[in-house]
Every structure is written in structure tokens, then in C-alpha cells.
Amino acid sequence: MTVPHLPTSLRAFLFADPAAHSLSPRMHGAAFANAGITGTYEARRVSAPELPAAVAGLRAPDVLGANLSLPHKEAALPLLDTLSDAARAIGAVNTIVNRGGQLHGDNTDAPGLLAALHDAGLPAFLPGGPVVILGAGGAARAAAFVALSDLGGAAWIVNRTLGRAQALADEFRALGEVRAAPADLAPWESAPLVINASSAGLNDPGQTPLDEAFLARLPAGALVYDMVYKPAETRLMCEARARGLTAENGLSMLAHQARLAFTAWTGADVPAQVFLDALAAPQERG
Numbered sequence: 001m002t003v004p005h006l007p008t009s010l011r012a013f014l015f016a017d018p019a020a021h022s023l024s025p026r027m028h029g030a031a032f033a034n035a036g037i038t039g040t041y042e043a044r045r046v047s048a049p050e051l052p053a054a055v056a057g058l059r060a061p062d063v064l065g066a067n068l069s070l071p072h073k074e075a076a077l078p079l080l081d082t083l084s085d086a087a088r089a090i091g092a093v094n095t096i097v098n099r100g101g102q103l104h105g106d107n108t109d110a111p112g113l114l115a116a117l118h119d120a121g122l123p124a125f126l127p128g129g130p131v132v133i134l135g136a137g138g139a140a141r142a143a144a145f146v147a148l149s150d151l152g153g154a155a156w157i158v159n160r161t162l163g164r165a166q167a168l169a170d171e172f173r174a175l176g177e178v179r180a181a182p183a184d185l186a187p188w189e190s191a192p193l194v195i196n197a198s199s200a201g202l203n204d205p206g207q208t209p210l211d212e213a214f215l216a217r218l219p220a221g222a223l224v225y226d227m228v229y230k231p232a233e234t235r236l237m238c239e240a241r242a243r244g245l246t247a248e249n250g251l252s253m254l255a256h257q258a259r260l261a262f263t264a265w266t267g268a269d270v271p272a273q274v275f276l277d278a279l280a281a282p283q284e285r286g
């Protein structure tokens with residue numbers, strides 16, 4: 001009788017450029033330990049021309065899959081065998097799952113964001129209220145998907161470059177009511193939720209995507225969710241809290257998207273707190 005070869009150690013990757021400062025290896029290392037699975041997660045710097053070969057390598061039997069980050073989330077789509085509905089609608093893949101040599105593309109940013117919004121406490125007056133999304137890049141696409149498909153509200157896309165916001169709105173119109181607008185025309189007075197999906201404020205505590213005057217127009221109880229998590233308290237969050245609003249950073253989304261990817265690879269249901277604790281642990285040096 002021949003015994004099939006079973007890999008004793010499993011591998012997962014992040015493909016990104018740059019990749020060195022990713023927090024994902026910490027989270028997935030902790031998840032492997034928690035789940036009692038012998039596995040490794042390696043953040044690999046992969047340039048755009050290197051992506052097809054890197055993705056092809058994921059078909060190996062000991063590979064669980066990979067996460068994708070900038071600049072690969074859209075470029076990977078044609079390299080995969082199947083796509084989830086969310087990945088297809090959003091037009092971006094952040095998680096590839098190796099299903100016995102067939103590569104399945106998924107997007108855990110969107111359900112990760114949804115879980116993070118629930119953790120933050122979605123305002124009770126959310127249903128039907130407009131969700132204002134700042135930014136029009138990949139993260140804004142996931143936010144628009146959540147606003148339209150999961151929260152059932154109208155989505156307003158506010159972006160520095162209005163033409164990009166317009167293009168995103170045109171693309172997502174089939175999912176629900178979505179509009180692009182300059183900030184001064186967005187429905188602040190009735191918005192229960194503002195999501196910063198722009199990179200304004202990233203690594204710059206002095207920068208904000210939104211003039212404080214617009215925050216002042218939000219209703220009491222509104223939630224401001226900033227996908228940025230470096231710094232942990234952004235200027236947008238500080239200004240929102242100073243006005244009595246609830247504000248959260250993007251660490252919870254980062255943890256939830258990782259949790260969902262880990263489950264897709266292994267079937268293990270590791271608690272979100274394991275991922276959050278790994279993010280909070282002091283970073284190793286060297």
C-alpha cells in the first residue's frame with residue numbers, strides 16, 4: 001500500500017512590495033501556534049513582474065496560500081482559477097487559497113472591515129443612513145462593497161481626485177445607491193458612519209483626509225472608522241473624539257482580515273483576540 005505524502009510543515013506567504021514592515025507574520029505566527037498547526041508565514045518582497053511566478057508557486061502541496069498587498073491585489077485576478085463573489089465584485093484579491101493545486105481568490109478585507117465595524121459598535125441609526133467613504137483606491141472599493149452589500153446604506157465616495165471617486169461610483173452602481181461628491185456636498189448631517197479608506201494620515205500624525213468642519217456636521221453617535229493604524233491615533237480620530245464621536249483605527253480590520261484568511265487556509269477558527277494580541281506585542285528587533 002502506498003501512503004500519500006503529507007507535508008509535515010505548511011507554508012503561507014505575503015506577496016507585496018515593499019513587504020519588510022508587514023505585521024502579518026506576527027499575526028499568522030501566533031495563529032499557527034494557537035491552532036496547534038506546524039506552519040510558517042513569510043512576507044516576501046515580490047515585484048510586479050515577479051508576481052505570476054510567485055503565484056504559480058502557491059500550487060505546491062505544502063502551501064496553504066498567500067496574502068496579497070500593494071501593488072498586487074488587482075493584478076492577481078487573471079492568475080487565479082476561481083474567485084469568490086466578493087473578490088469579483090470588489091475587483092481585488094487579498095487572499096489566495098490553494099485548494100489541492102487550484103488557486104481560489106478571495107477578499108477578506110471587506111468582511112474584515114464589517115467585523116471591525118461591528119466591534120466598534122455600529123450606530124443604531126445606521127440602517128438606511130448614508131455611509132461616507134473617504135478615498136477611491138483599493139480599500140475604498142472594499143468599503144463601498146460593505147456599505148452597499150452588507151450595511152444596505154447609500155454610499156458617498158469623497159476623494160481628493162473626484163474623477164476617481166466618480167469612476168468607482170459608476171462601477172459599483174449595480175450593488176446599490178452610490179454617489180461621488182466633493183466633501184462640501186456629502187450628506188454629513190445624516191451620516192451615521194464615515195470610513196477613511198484613503199492613505200491620508202498614514203505615518204503622518206499631522207495629516208487628515210477631512211477638514212474638521214465636516215466632522216462638526218456629523219450627528220451625535222456617528223462612528224468614524226479610520227483604516228489607517230499607523231499612528232494608532234490619527235488626527236482624524238483625535239478630532240472626531242474631541243467632538244464626542246466614536247473613532248477607531250484600522251488595527252481591528254487588519255486583525256479580522258487576517259483571521260478570516262487563516263480560517264480559509266486551515267479551517268481553524270482562531271479568536272480575533274489572538275491576532276490583536278500579536279499586533280499589540282512589542283516588535284522584535286534585528
Ligand code: NAP
Pocket residue numbers: 070109134135136137138139140159160161164196197198199200201202207208209227228229250251253254255257
Ligand atoms: P490606494 O489604492 O493607493 O489609494 C489611496 C487613496 O488615498 C486614494 O484615493 C488617494 O487619493 C487617497 N489619498 C492619498 N493621500 C491623500 C491625501 N494626502 N489626502 C487625501 N487623500 C489622499 O491605497 P489603498 O490600498 O486603498 O489603501 C488606503 C489606506 O487604507 C492605506 O492607508 C492602507 O494602509 C489602509 N488599509 C488598511 C487596511 C486595514 O486592514 N486596516 C486594509 C487595507 C488598506 P487620489 O485618488 O487623489 O490619489
